[in-house]
Amino acid sequence: MQKKGYILKGRIIDGTLAAPIERGAVVVDGERIAWVGELDALPHDHLSRGYQVIDLPDRSILPGLIDAHTHISFGESRSEEENALYTPVEFRTAKALYYSKKILQAGVTSAFDAATAYNIGQAVRDAIDTGMFDGPRFTISGKQLTTHQGLEDSFPNNMEFPPGQSAVLIKTRDDLVEAIRFQVKDEVDAIKVSGSNDNLITPDALGSSAFTFEEFCIIANETHRxxxxxxxxxxxxxxxxxxxxxxxxNLFHASYIDDAGIEACLENKCVITPTLTLLVNLIDAKQSNAGASGSSAFSREVEAATVNLRRAYKAGVPLLAGSESGWSPVPYGQWHAREMELFVDLLGMSPIEAIHANTLAVTRLLPRYGHEVGKIEAGRLADLLVVPGNPAKDIRILQRPRSFDYIFKGGTPIDRTPQAPRVRKWYERQKTFLNGVYEFDEETGRGRLTL
Ligand SMILES: [Zn+2]
Structure with missing residues (x-):
């Protein structure tokens, strides 16, 4: 009788910084990896167990990608208003489940979700983990703790802080501890803090910090406790x-980190997740010159990040690759592997280092199951990609998931059938009834729409 499992023969890039094994084999038994190594060293008893043997000439076998920065509850929002005000939470959750499958189909088998709206993230994580829906293994951060100086307190002071915002507004130090305990009761895996503002929302709002050092200490201590x-x-x-x-x-972005910050990261073993994809996509899409968000601010930040993060990486601070999928500049299922290309092009990493940053390096953000994913190693879960060619030579191969031969999650090839595009409901985005002003032109005696 055939046992459920596979012997994959091909080039192995295992998620560490080791050089690829050019003629390798990976044995998958059930949901886990049973053996990995040089093909010539494959123990004979594996061959007699009835596993399906798959030859993969000029193919590479890698760990499934781990995206260190997603927002599964954001639904590809184009604005703070869309994200915080519109769409009922129930429909947002259904959307998130739809999008989760897209993320998995892009070869992302685990993801760190870096702030949720409502408790959508936890629900999506649990719906996937209990076998009801397809998607990556999620680690979920709660709503961001923010202040009036932090990202997410976006609306005027004369209105209430919207419950749909992916943040909780902290007013006193006691609120800090209460918010952390409240979120832990709500089953978050991680606490997220909005430590600064953001050019996306407020131009050049990069000067100061939203919390004092003492407040950051309170947060870190209670979270770790x-x-x-x-x-x-x-x-x-x-x-x-x-x-x-x-x-x-973990520090997201850290574009303007200086030597003292780098020193503190090394001392306290902090990692940095730059998430340059959002900025570069915004610049590329040229969507950044409307309203408060100037494209020059994004370009300045990418320039600064290129210098400062290179220095941090050289000094020994691990950099993790995350896409920020969830906002409209980074739609789900499409850009998860671009950060690796940016790490190579902007930060001078080798492709192997970039793959490490998008696989094994991210496992330190996955406390529940990080030891079980991210590396092709006996005993770990068989979350694997089989891709054409050699991403150690051309990192962009990983940006074309439809060309992958296989995406395994837990030893099973996933369903690759593309989902039908969804139809947008009228209540999702805004309540604009006319995009412009219908002006009267006295010359012609007619109306004219101006934007
Ligand atoms: Zn984010």
Whole structure:
């Protein structure tokens, strides 16, 4: 009788910094990897177990990608208003399940979700983990803790903080501890803090930090006491420095980190997840010159990040690859592998280092199951990609998931059938009844729409 399993013969890139094994084999038994190594060293008893043997000439076998920065609850929002105000939570959750399958079909078998709206992230994670829907293995951060100086407190002071915003507004120090305990009760895996503002929302709002050093310490201590990890949105120099000094596990962006911040990261073993894809996509899409968001601010930030993050990486701070999928510049299922190309082109990494940054390196953000994924190693879950060619030579191969031969999650090839495009409901985006002003032109005696 055939046992459920596979012997995959091809080039192996295992998720570590090791050179590829050019003629390798991976044995998959049930949901786990049973053996990996040089093909010539494959023990004979594996061959007699009835596994399906698959020859993969000029193919590479890698761990499934781990995206270190997604927002599964954001639904490809184009604005803060769309994200915070529109679409009932129930429909948002259904959308998130639809999008989860797209992420998996892009070869992303695990993901770190870096702030949720409502408790959508936890529901999606659990719906996937209990076998009801297809998607990556998610690690979920709660709503971002923010202040009036942080990202997400976007609306005027004369209105209430919207419950649909993916943040909770912190007013006093006691609120900090309460918010963390509240979220842990709601089954988050991680605490997320909005440590600075963001050019996306407020132009050049990079000067200061949204929390004091003492407040960052309170957050880190309480989060760690409750067995969770904490990350921070830290575009400004001060927010990167103070959160790293306070012992945060992960800094998002850190574009303006300086030597003192780098030193603090090394001392406290903080990692940085730059998430350059969002900025570069925004610049490329030329969508950034409307309203408050100037494209020059994004370009300046990419320039600064290129210098500062190179220095951080050289000094020994691990960099993790995340896409920020969930906002409209980074739609689900399409850009998850671009960060690796940017790490190579902008930060000077080798393709093998970039693949490591998008696989094994991210497992430190996955406290529940990080030891079970991210590397092709006996005993770990068989979350694997089989791709044409050699991504150690051309990293962009990984951006074309439809060309992959296989995507395995837990030893089973996933359903690759593309989902039908969904239809947008009228209540999702905005309540604009005319996109422009219908002006009267006295010359012609007619109306004219101006934008
Ligand atoms: Zn984000």
């Amino acid at each position: 409750l067995g969770r990890i904490c990350s921070v949105h830290a575009r400004s120099r001060d927010s990167a420095l103070d959160s790293a000094r306070a012992g945060f596990d």
